[in-house]
Amino acid sequence: MHRQRLATALVFLLPMASAFATEPTALHCGRLFDARSGTVLADRTIVVREGRIAEVLAGHADVPGTKAIDLTRHTCTPGWTDLHVHLGSQSSPKSYEEEFRLDDTDFAFRSVGYAKKTLLAGFTSVRDLGGEVAPHLRNAINQGLVDGPRIWAAGTSIGTTGGHADPTNGYNAELSHLIGPPGPTEGVVNSVDDARQAVRQRYKEGSDVIKITATGGVLSYARSADAPQFTVEEIKAIVDTAKDYGYRVAAHAHGAEGMKRAVLGGVTSIEHGTYMTDEIMSLMKQKGTWYVPTISAGRFVADKARTEGYFPEIIRPKAIQVGAQIQDTAARAYKGGVKIAFGTDMGVGPHGDNAREFIYMVEAGMPAAVALQAATINAAQVLGTDEQGVIEAGKRADIVAVPGNPLDDIRAVLGVDFVMKDGAIYRQPGTAL
Structure with a gap:
């Protein structure tokens, strides 16, 4: 049965989005999955500004003017x-x-x-x-x-x-x-x-x-x-x-x-x-x-x-x-x-x-x-997009984090507790859904 008669007014009845504000953020990742090489890199800081990845720094970098998020026990990957x-x-x-x-x-x-x-x-x-x-x-x-x-x-x-x-x-x-x-x-x-x-x-x-x-x-x-x-x-x-x-x-x-x-x-x-x-x-x-x-x-x-x-x-x-x-x-x-x-x-x-x-x-x-x-x-x-799929400067800030290392145990993917899309955080450790 077709569903092409969706009422335009329906969208006004839907709940407003619940993401946290897209403020400048520094994600301190214990590991980072490099999708180009298929390898995991140790200890990286991802700087996010205005919905984009601004830079990826080695180590646990202190970035003034950003909100720091501790993901040091996690592996950060590009959004799936x-x-x-x-x-x-x-x-x-x-x-x-x-x-x-x-x-x-x-x-x-x-x-x-x-x-x-x-x-x-x-x-x-x-x-x-x-x-x-x-x-x-x-x-x-x-x-x-x-x-x-x-x-x-x-x-x-x-x-x-x-x-x-x-x-x-x-x-x-x-x-x-x-x-x-x-x-x-x-x-x-x-x-x-x-x-x-x-x-x-x-x-x-x-x-x-x-x-x-x-x-x-x-x-x-x-x-x-x-x-x-x-x-x-x-x-x-x-x-x-x-x-x-x-x-x-x-x-x-x-x-x-x-x-x-x-x-x-x-x-x-x-x-x-x-x-x-x-x-x-x-x-x-x-x-x-x-x-x-x-x-x-x-x-x-x-x-x-x-x-x-x-x-x-x-x-x-x-x-x-x-x-x-x-x-x-x-x-x-x-x-x-x-x-x-x-x-x-x-x-x-x-x-x-x-x-x-x-x-x-x-x-x-x-x-x-x-x-x-x-x-x-x-x-x-x-x-057909080059806007996403990797964690690199200039790409969309779509980032997922899981505890542990999924390359060691793939079942870690079932434990997602951090989700960012376009720089907005929808899920993070210790936050009730």
Whole structure:
């Protein structure tokens, strides 16, 4: 069910942001993760002024005119980025019926809490890949009306008739007839011309990135999770039109053929990538395509599929089969030299648990430093920004700190107790939330 009728007045009902003032600050870090080298540097002072990193000094430096914050028992890292979230929803046994019962404003109010949980978990930026609430939530956060991460919003995903992004999947004949077949305005395309129109509609609606569903999916009300759902020509039309507006294209893809078509069509990233073959890995390396595994979502759906009644029966076999495979694919892709960036698909799993993806990546054979790079410098490259992803002078003051050293024990990422975004502190040791 579409949520494009969000009331403009809604933002005035939302709680005001709760960050501390952005005064000049000196963060005394016991360790600092250098995302460029993937190493930890000892004893650094980060000076923050007017939302930017002014300088990074060796040692515990006394900086006049700044507020000192003691993080000497912590490792400071660049703020983390989750490249695949859905802040407008969260999976539950009632998710499918709620699409019919709830209004746009219900989902919008829920998204406020989800956004704050994500930020407090250390994720200062996210790419929201599909959901009509996200552009409005992005605007509210940017205006300082609510707390949340910086959002790159896809808005409505682009799919094909009956595909993973067809919003009328599962509707009965009477309802389908009443609504009529969705088209490019609703994100459903069936030709090259439709594909171009759908991208232009996303531009009209204020999207920041384009999301396509290149294959079937796990949670859509349809049998196949892996059938290809676009021609190469349609994908090329989407990618070329997206370039006109400065957009990058992310492709949801589980099946090999649809994934191959997406890479050949020029997408920036493959999301999930469950049945990725050696041929596709070679093609991705040749084309420079990024891989965002979303292991968290795979593990979540595989687990919940064994709970009677959590998913509709048409979903359960797909969830069991696909969910169990994603972590193994991520392991093969890392060994195969595919470029990997961080994403969870939260909204499938519970918002705020995003950092568990680091643990799953390490379990898949990636060094802890590589997992952290995936959520910092690599994620910034996927987004196409040089404003963040490293702790260096001139960059955004997006900084996260965890007790201990995550390179020694990756589970330290679950203990975030300092979060700064654009120089504003949202969480710090000893402060009640």
